Amino acid sequence: xxxxxxSAAPRPGxxxxxxxxxxxxxxxxKLTRRAGREKAGAFLAEGAQAVGEALTAHADGVLRVxxxxxxxxxxxxxxxxxxxxxxxxxxxxxxxxAASLSETVTPQGLVAVCDLPDTTLSAALTARPKLVAVLVGxxxxxxxGTVVRVAxxxxxxxxxxxxxxxxxxxxxxxxxSTGSLFHLPVARDRDVAAVLSAxxxxxxxxxxxxxxxxxxxxxxxxxxxxxxxxxxxxxGEAHGLPDEVKSELDTTLRVPLxxxxxxxxxxxAAAVCLYASARAQHRQ
Amino acid sequence: xxxxxxSAAPRPGxxxxxxxxxxxxxxxxKLTRRAGREKAGAFLAEGAQAVGEALTAHADGVLRVxxxxxxxxxxxxxxxxxxxxxxxxxxxxxxxxAASLSETVTPQGLVAVCDLPDTTLSAALTARPKLVAVLVGxxxxxxxGTVVRVAxxxxxxxxxxxxxxxxxxxxxxxxxSTGSLFHLPVARDRDVAAVLSAxxxxxxxxxxxxxxxxxxxxxxxxxxxxxxxxxxxxxGEAHGLPDEVKSELDTTLRVPLxxxxxxxxxxxAAAVCLYASARAQHRQ
Numbered sequence: 259x260x261x262x263x264x265s266a267a268p269r270p271g272x273x274x275x276x277x278x279x280x281x282x283x284x285x286x287x288k289l290t291r292r293a294g295r296e297k298a299g300a301f302l303a304e305g306a307q308a309v310g311e312a313l314t315a316h317a318d319g320v321l322r323v324x325x326x327x328x329x330x331x332x333x334x335x336x337x338x339x340x341x342x343x344x345x346x347x348x349x350x351x352x353x354x355x356a357a358s359l360s361e362t363v364t365p366q367g368l369v370a371v372c373d374l375p376d377t378t379l380s381a382a383l384t385a386r387p388k389l390v391a392v393l394v395g396x397x398x399x400x401x402x403g404t405v406v407r408v409a410x411x412x413x414x415x416x417x418x419x420x421x422x423x424x425x426x427x428x429x430x431x432x433x434x435s436t437g438s439l440f441h442l443p444v445a446r447d448r449d450v451a452a453v454l455s456a457x458x459x460x461x462x463x464x465x466x467x468x469x470x471x472x473x474x475x476x477x478x479x480x481x482x483x484x485x486x487x488x489x490x491x492x493x494g495e496a497h498g499l500p501d502e503v504k505s506e507l508d509t510t511l512r513v514p515l516x517x518x519x520x521x522x523x524x525x526x527a528a529a530v531c532l533y534a535s536a537r538a539q540h541r542q
Numbered sequence: 543x544x545x546x547x548x549s550a551a552p553r554p555g556x557x558x559x560x561x562x563x564x565x566x567x568x569x570x571x572k573l574t575r576r577a578g579r580e581k582a583g584a585f586l587a588e589g590a591q592a593v594g595e596a597l598t599a600h601a602d603g604v605l606r607v608x609x610x611x612x613x614x615x616x617x618x619x620x621x622x623x624x625x626x627x628x629x630x631x632x633x634x635x636x637x638x639x640a641a642s643l644s645e646t647v648t649p650q651g652l653v654a655v656c657d658l659p660d661t662t663l664s665a666a667l668t669a670r671p672k673l674v675a676v677l678v679g680x681x682x683x684x685x686x687g688t689v690v691r692v693a694x695x696x697x698x699x700x701x702x703x704x705x706x707x708x709x710x711x712x713x714x715x716x717x718x719s720t721g722s723l724f725h726l727p728v729a730r731d732r733d734v735a736a737v738l739s740a741x742x743x744x745x746x747x748x749x750x751x752x753x754x755x756x757x758x759x760x761x762x763x764x765x766x767x768x769x770x771x772x773x774x775x776x777x778g779e780a781h782g783l784p785d786e787v788k789s790e791l792d793t794t795l796r797v798p799l800x801x802x803x804x805x806x807x808x809x810x811a812a813a814v815c816l817y818a819s820a821r822a823q824h825r826q
Binding site for chain 2: 407408410411412413436437442476513515525529530533536537
């Protein structure tokens, strides 16, 4: 069933698809849970875009793709050919087996098993990025993945998942990042103080996004402070940044609210903050 | 069961909650679908925040709340007292009846039936707002509601739902707007050309957000054009703005991508665009 090169590609009718009961699929299914990912040191990337980005990262030597599972119906011949060209085993699976590996309502019939990066804080910051996003206690994987995408778009050099923030390699987070998880270093550390210290040691100013802050983005922009190397620190959806985290930061800033909305959601607030810094840094 | 004033408030043990089979709940349940909303001229607002905003709008004479449904367990005494003070009938319902009116996974046990605003394009633009958001072909109600929230936060004076954009009064859109749907005029018109003409007649420059545009936000900002009265036009999640819409606009601009992400999602792109205009307009 495993094919080791282009010549042994599964063709419709020539191989029997693996079912959801096969041991290979059952082993991969454990990666839909965090404990399973940690134990196996692997995670799942689902869908054409994520699998394509994973294969690019594999080809670049950034991250190893262990296996690709595809249904006969998935019609992603391009990705399967790329996988085979990189000697990544491709396994034909049933629709039901693919669905059992999926965390989406409409499974795409294409899933890659990837090595879980073990990126340390210092490794993530070693290139001394000028812009970094730090998530503290973010609970929703879709939000976390969207912030990774926004951070990538704004040119951030790393995203740090601190405290009890959701796992970056949760299937929904991987999906929401639309490949950005493969573009920039993502490090995880439960010790928030250690994450903030590492940022400071890397020459970053620690700026928290806080709806109750005295200073706002526009004033900070005019004062020139957004152009400095910055680690933006974002809190959880429900309660924002805890006081003990805020007290460790260089400053907090709020997104100005020009209308009657009481707040922005995490992803849109992060977009406005990260882009404000990116704009200021690129203006120089 | 219907209480017409503070003195007739339902108290635990003194009234029998309406079940999901009661005609009043069955009639309200029709409002979870667009056709039902159009026919009855009403929509549902669920949860403490939305119901609170609806009651504020009712007290301000902006929008009439017809009924409030609450479970005994919902513990929203403050809102029920406000409803009664405004002579809005409050109905005690079972958990199951409340869940049948809910479009969320975790029903909050508190739902208001509100008059569906019939805001025309010209009414929405009559105050000649300097910032407006136009949605063309946006399919996801959560995205649409989030853009309403972002537009409100950025101080926009109206949001226009054009073409086959999802219904603004879909339960998920109402929820994602977190009350902003009650803060600013929202008009709907299937005729995209009519929406664009109305914006132009109101003195607004028509600017489309387009990942393939030649000009970008930063350049436009430096050139001063973002400070002009602007209607930002956003396309659907999958394909963006159709060519026939783009050809009707004054210009298109892209959000600069400083990293390797191929794009932003609709809500985060809208946040960056609307805030860029808001900042430029408030700088003056």
